[in-house]
Amino acid sequence: MHPPATPRPLSIAAAGPLTGEVTVPGDKSISHRSLMFAGLAIGESRIRGLLEGEDVLATAAAMRAMGASIERRDDGEWRVSGVGVGGLLQPQTALDMGNSGTSTRLLMGLVASHPITATFIGDASLSKRPMGRVIEPLSRMGADFTASPGDRLPLTMRGLCPAVPIEYRLPVASAQVKSAVLLAGLNTPGITRVIESVPTRDHSERMLRGFGAELTVEGEVVSIRGEAELRARDIDVPGDPSSAGFWMVAASIVPGSDVTIRNVLMNPTRTGLMTALQMMGASIERLNPRDVGGEDVADLRVRHAPLSAIEVPPELAPSMIDEYPVLFVAAAFSKGRTVARGAHELRVKESDRIAAMAAALGLAGVSVEEHEDGLSIEGRDGEPLAGTGGDRVASLLDHRIAMAMAVAGMHAAHAVAIDDASPIATSYPDFIATAQTLGAQPTWLEA
Numbered sequence: 001m002h003p004p005a006t007p008r009p010l011s012i013a014a015a016g017p018l019t020g021e022v023t024v025p026g027d028k029s030i031s032h033r034s035l036m037f038a039g040l041a042i043g044e045s046r047i048r049g050l051l052e053g054e055d056v057l058a059t060a061a062a063m064r065a066m067g068a069s070i071e072r073r074d075d076g077e078w079r080v081s082g083v084g085v086g087g088l089l090q091p092q093t094a095l096d097m098g099n100s101g102t103s104t105r106l107l108m109g110l111v112a113s114h115p116i117t118a119t120f121i122g123d124a125s126l127s128k129r130p131m132g133r134v135i136e137p138l139s140r141m142g143a144d145f146t147a148s149p150g151d152r153l154p155l156t157m158r159g160l161c162p163a164v165p166i167e168y169r170l171p172v173a174s175a176q177v178k179s180a181v182l183l184a185g186l187n188t189p190g191i192t193r194v195i196e197s198v199p200t201r202d203h204s205e206r207m208l209r210g211f212g213a214e215l216t217v218e219g220e221v222v223s224i225r226g227e228a229e230l231r232a233r234d235i236d237v238p239g240d241p242s243s244a245g246f247w248m249v250a251a252s253i254v255p256g257s258d259v260t261i262r263n264v265l266m267n268p269t270r271t272g273l274m275t276a277l278q279m280m281g282a283s284i285e286r287l288n289p290r291d292v293g294g295e296d297v298a299d300l301r302v303r304h305a306p307l308s309a310i311e312v313p314p315e316l317a318p319s320m321i322d323e324y325p326v327l328f329v330a331a332a333f334s335k336g337r338t339v340a341r342g343a344h345e346l347r348v349k350e351s352d353r354i355a356a357m358a359a360a361l362g363l364a365g366v367s368v369e370e371h372e373d374g375l376s377i378e379g380r381d382g383e384p385l386a387g388t389g390g391d392r393v394a395s396l397l398d399h400r401i402a403m404a405m406a407v408a409g410m411h412a413a414h415a416v417a418i419d420d421a422s423p424i425a426t427s428y429p430d431f432i433a434t435a436q437t438l439g440a441q442p443t444w445l446e447a
C-alpha cells in the first residue's frame with residue numbers, strides 16, 4: 001500500500017477581511033484528461049496551466065509507466081508524446097494512484113481494452129472506495145479483475161484486445177464511470193454507448209472530440225467509435241471551479257471581504273456551487289466572460305454578503321458534487337436552516353463527507369443534523385464560529401474537508417484546528433499560501 005504522509009496539523013482563526021486577487025490552479029478533471037488523452041495521441045501535445053497536485057502527478061506517473069513520454073519544462077509547460085490508441089505498454093510495477101479516484105477509474109477504463117495487465121494501489125482512503133461501479137461495465141467489455149474484498153484496491157486487471165463494445169446505462173450519476181467506459185471504447189472495435197439520465201461533467205466528451213475522436217452526444221446517449229486515432233493538440237487548462245469554491249465561500253462569509261478569482265472554468269456542468277450561493281444571496285459577479293479552448297471561462301468578483309438558508313436543489317448535486325463540504329460551511333453562517341439532501345454519493349468520496357462534515361462542524365459549535373443523503377445545518381446568521389477549543393477536526397485524508405474547515409476558521413472567534421492539512425496537496429498545493437496573501441493567518445501546529 002501507498003505509504004501515509006506525515007500529518008501536518010494546522011490552525012486558522014479570523015484575521016479580518018479577505019481582499020485581493022487569486023488565480024486558482026488548473027482544473028483537476030481537465031488536467032487528468034489532458035495527460036491521458038495526450039498520452040494516447042500521435043504527436044506532441046503542449047499543456048499549459050496543468051494542476052501540479054499529487055492526484056494529477058499520479059496520473060502522469062501511470063501514463064509514463066505505460067509508455068507515454070511526459071515532461072515538465074522549466075516554464076511550467078508540459079510536453080506529452082503519446083503512444084497511439086492501442087499502444088499502451090505493460091507497466092512493470094504497480095500503478096500507485098495515491099488518493100485519486102479519477103486517476104484510478106479512468107485509467108482502469110484505458111487498460112480494459114489494451115492487451116496488458118496492471119495492478120492498481122492507493123492510499124488508505126482510496127483503498128476504501130468502491131471500484132465495482134467500473135469493474136462491472138469493464139468486465140462486460142471483456143476485462144478480467146482480481147480485486148480486494150468489496151471490489152476495492154489493491155486490484156489487478158487484465159485488459160482484452162479487441163474488447164467488446166457495450167451499451168451501458170449508468171446506474172449512478174458519475175463522470176468517472178461514464179469516462180471509464182468511453183475510454184475503454186476508444187480502443188474497442190465498433191460503437192460503445194453510455195446512457196446517462198442525469199448529466200455529469202462533460203470534459204471527456206469535449207476533450208475526446210478535440211483530440212479527433214468520433215464522439216456524439218444525442219440526448220442522454222454518448223457514443224464513441226472505437227479504434228480511434230487521437231491527434232496531439234495544445235491545451236490551456238482553465239482554473240478549477242472546485243478550488244475557486246473555497247474563495248467564493250470565504251469571501252462571502254468573512255465581513256468586509258472583496259476577492260477576485262481569475263480565470264475560472266464556467267462549464268455549466270461545474271457551476272452548481274455558484275448557483276446555490278447566489279440563491280443564498282451571495283454577491284458573485286462574472287467578469288470578462290470568454291472562451292478558452294472551447295470552454296467558458298470568467299473572472300469572479302466575490303464580496304461579503306449576508307447569506308440566507310435554502311433547500312439545496314438535489315438536481316444541482318452533479319454540478320457541485322465536490323463542493324458540498326464548503327457549501328455546508330456557507331450554510332453554517334447563513335440565516336436559518338439549510339437542508340441539503342439527495343447527495344448520497346458524498347458517502348463514497350475521499351471520506352464519508354456527510355459524516356466528516358457533521359463531525360467537523362459539530363466540533364466547531366454548529367448544530368447539524370445528519371441524514372442518510374445529506375445534512376441539515378442551523379445557520380448562525382453571520383455570527384463567527386466558536387472554534388474547536390483544544391480539539392482538532394479530523395480531515396480523514398480528505399483535501400476538501402481540510403480546506404472547507406480552513407475556510408470556516410477564517411470567520412471563527414477562536415481557532416479552528418485541523419489534525420492534518422497534508423491532503424490539501426492532492427488538489428491545491430498553494431491553498432495555504434493563497435489564504436495568506438488574502439489576509440488569513442494559518443499557523444502550523446506540532447504533530
Ligand SMILES: O=C(O)C1=C[C@@H](OP(=O)(O)O)[C@@H](O)[C@H](O)C1
Binds near residue numbers: 030173176179321322
Ligand atoms: O470525472 C471527474 O473528473 C470527477 C468526477 C467526480 O467523481 P464521480 O464520477 O465519482 O462523481 C468528482 O467527484 C471527481 O472529483 C472528479
Ligand SMILES: C=C(OP(=O)(O)O)C(=O)O
Binds near residue numbers: 055099101322349350
Ligand atoms: C472526489 C474527488 O476526487 P477523486 O474522486 O478523483 O479522488 C474530489 O476531488 O473531491
